[in-house]
Amino acid sequence: MVVGAGGVAVGADQQAAAGGRGVSRREAARALLGTGAALALAPVVAASRPLPTGHGPGGGSFDETYRGRRIQGAQVPIAGRRKAEGDWEVTVDGHPLHLMRRADGTWLSMVDHYGSYPTALEATRAAVDQIGPGQQLRDLAPGPVVGEMAGHHRGGRHGVRA
Amino acid sequence: MAYVRKDVSTLTRTERRRFVNALLELKRRGEYDEFVRLHIDHYTADGETGLRSAHMAPSFLPWHRRFLLDLERALRRVDSSVTVPYWDWTRNRRKTSVPWTADVLGGNGRRSDRQVMTGPFAYTAGHWTIRVGVTDGKFLTRDLGRAANPIALPTGSQLQWALDDPVYDARPWDSTAATGFRNKLEGWGPGSGSASWRNHNRVHRWVGGAMLGGASVNDPVFWLHHAFLDMQWHRWQLAHRNHRYLPAGPPPAGDRQHGRIIARYQRLPPWDVTPDQLDDVSEIYRYA
Numbered sequence: 001m002v003v004g005a006g007g008v009a010v011g012a013d014q015q016a017a018a019g020g021r022g023v024s025r026r027e028a029a030r031a032l033l034g035t036g037a038a039l040a041l042a043p044v045v046a047a048s049r050p051l052p053t054g055h056g057p058g059g060g061s062f063d064e065t066y067r068g069r070r071i072q073g074a075q076v077p078i079a080g081r082r083k084a085e086g087d088w089e090v091t092v093d094g095h096p097l098h099l100m101r102r103a104d105g106t107w108l109s110m111v112d113h114y115g116s117y118p119t120a121l122e123a124t125r126a127a128v129d130q131i132g133p134g135q136q137l138r139d140l141a142p143g144p145v146v147g148e149m150a151g152h153h154r155g156g157r158h159g160v161r162a
Numbered sequence: 163m164a165y166v167r168k169d170v171s172t173l174t175r176t177e178r179r180r181f182v183n184a185l186l187e188l189k190r191r192g193e194y195d196e197f198v199r200l201h202i203d204h205y206t207a208d209g210e211t212g213l214r215s216a217h218m219a220p221s222f223l224p225w226h227r228r229f230l231l232d233l234e235r236a237l238r239r240v241d242s243s244v245t246v247p248y249w250d251w252t253r254n255r256r257k258t259s260v261p262w263t264a265d266v267l268g269g270n271g272r273r274s275d276r277q278v279m280t281g282p283f284a285y286t287a288g289h290w291t292i293r294v295g296v297t298d299g300k301f302l303t304r305d306l307g308r309a310a311n312p313i314a315l316p317t318g319s320q321l322q323w324a325l326d327d328p329v330y331d332a333r334p335w336d337s338t339a340a341t342g343f344r345n346k347l348e349g350w351g352p353g354s355g356s357a358s359w360r361n362h363n364r365v366h367r368w369v370g371g372a373m374l375g376g377a378s379v380n381d382p383v384f385w386l387h388h389a390f391l392d393m394q395w396h397r398w399q400l401a402h403r404n405h406r407y408l409p410a411g412p413p414p415a416g417d418r419q420h421g422r423i424i425a426r427y428q429r430l431p432p433w434d435v436t437p438d439q440l441d442d443v444s445e446i447y448r449y450a
Contacts, residue, residue, distance in 0.1 A: 098376075101209030102218070103336045106354060108207065110296050110376040114349075114366040115359050130374060132275045135297040140202065140377070 062121045069093050069131070071124050088120040095137035097127055110140060166450045167389055170247035171260040178265050181247065182282045184240040185382055186289045193236055198294040198379040200432065201229070205376055208336035213422055215431050218337040220330070220408060221424040222348050223395045224440040226388045228433055231446070233385055245447065248389035251365055252318035257306040267383055269304075276303035276371045283382060296375040303371030304381065313356055316349075316364045324361055325394060328402045335409065335423045342408075343398050347391060362391055393449045399441075407437045 061074040073090040088107070090097045098110045099120055106116035111127035131137065173181070188194040204216040204225070216225040230246055237244045249261050261267040268281015278301065283290040285301030292300050307313065324346035332342035337350035349363035359367050365387050366373050372380040399405075412425040424430050426438045 100205075100207035102350075103208040103334070103338050104352075105209065112374055113205065113376045113378065114363040114374060116354060118354055130370075131297055132277075132299055132303065134275075135299045138295055138298050140294070140296055 062124075066125050066128050069128050071121075071128060073120055073124060075120075090120065090124050092124070092128060092131065092137055096139060097124060097137055098140075099123055111137075164445055164448050165245050167245045167393070167447055168247050168450045170249050170266060170386055171254055172450075173247055173266075175265065177243075177247075180241050181237075181244050182266065184237040184244045186282060187240045188233075188236055189290060195294045197229070197233055198377055201379045202294070202376045204432070208338075208422075211422075213424070213431065214336075215424055217348070218350065219423045220335055220344055221430055221437055222344055223392070224407070224430055224437040227392050227395070227440050227443065228430065228435060230385060230388055230392060231443075234447075246385050246389045248393055248449070249383065249386035250390055251315045251368075251387070252321055255315050261383060261386055262306065267381075267386075270306040271302075271304040271371055273309065275299075276305050278302045278304055278371075292372070292377075292380050295372070295377050295380060302381060304373070305370030307368060308370055313359070313364070313368055315368050316361045321347075321361060321394065325398050325401060328405050330398075330405055330408045332408070333419075335413075335419050347394060362387075396449060407441060 061072075063070075063072045065071075069092050071090070071092050073088050075088050087101075088099045090099055090109075099107050100109070101107055102116045104116075106118055107120045107123035108114075108116040109123050109127040111130045112123070117123040117126055168177075170178075185194070201216070206212050206214045206217070208214060208218040215221050216229075234244075234246045237246070247261075254260050257270050262269050264281045266281070268278050268283050271278050278284050279286065281287070283302050285291060290302055292302060324343055327341060327343045327346055329342050331344040332339050337345065337348075338352075339345040340352070347361050349360035351358035351360050366378060369381065369383055369387075372378060373383065378384050407426050409423070409425045410427075412421075412428060413419040413423065424437060427436050429435070430437060430440070
């Protein structure tokens, strides 16, 4: 019979294993994100303002107001990769929006997960289209945590990314 | 003795009530939100580094099969008569069809903020607060058919197009695979826009709201949708008896997919189970 340990139990075990002293790695990552990532992003964005809209994949950064929300994005290099392959760090009204890249070079976000867009800016705008009035993004793992933590904890957060 | 997963449109009034109540009980205990988290944690896109177990990969089907089994096991601990029903979106296509009735999943979101206002999963009913969501919104949202720019559910012929492919999956084993049953069913088409959204992906988009995002499990229709997809895997197996899960072995060192996908006899995280072991579940459940 293949029905062994329940997914809930497995998930809980992994969080417990990751947590150490009662603080899960996700929580630790969130705390880290709240300081490090936001601070790291700020100078890049400030230096590149003002920007025209509609930057392509190689655009490097964007900063605009879309449907009443401020969207900011900057491409951050990953060690060992060319800049064009860097991750995007994006915020909507200051709250991180996790973007993921598809193998074909297009982008999807935590908000809009079952389709993709040619550029990070388009993926960000599409996410804004879906955020309800008066709502803000929640700092939901995996979020930018994956990029932030990857160098230090590769494979560690879920215990599955060997 | 195998139990039966039924078409949601055929459930009796009592079966509907017991299914809904078991879900509400898991939610009350906090177990449900762990399923939401698990799904979020295992979404790795194929343009990123790392192992992909749940999406954009051959193990899309066994991963969700096991995920459903875990939910179903939890439901059956609450009420041993309950099984996960499936939503046949090739037949029940209207925004007011089952499962969008007040005695199952409730209806569409309202226009202003997409908040679901009817049925047991409406925030206002008091039993379904979103705690693990993409935004800080506490209520379940839907936008059936995408009101601002309407799209249609995938058709029966599009589903058949996937079922007709005799090969389970094909290189490069990701969202760009042009052939193979798995990606035709998962639904990553070339390009962008409506024409590129197929089968599984297209249904997530048609429901909209919570179902569009990483926390899609917050809408219980997630399970009804994936039960139907799981049934398609079974149908595909019956139609192509000489074909099995691919790849049979892991991609070699140097292959772009080395270490990033799960072959037939490899462990499928987060569980201690292989796609091979999930190939035949006829002793656990069957579809009616």
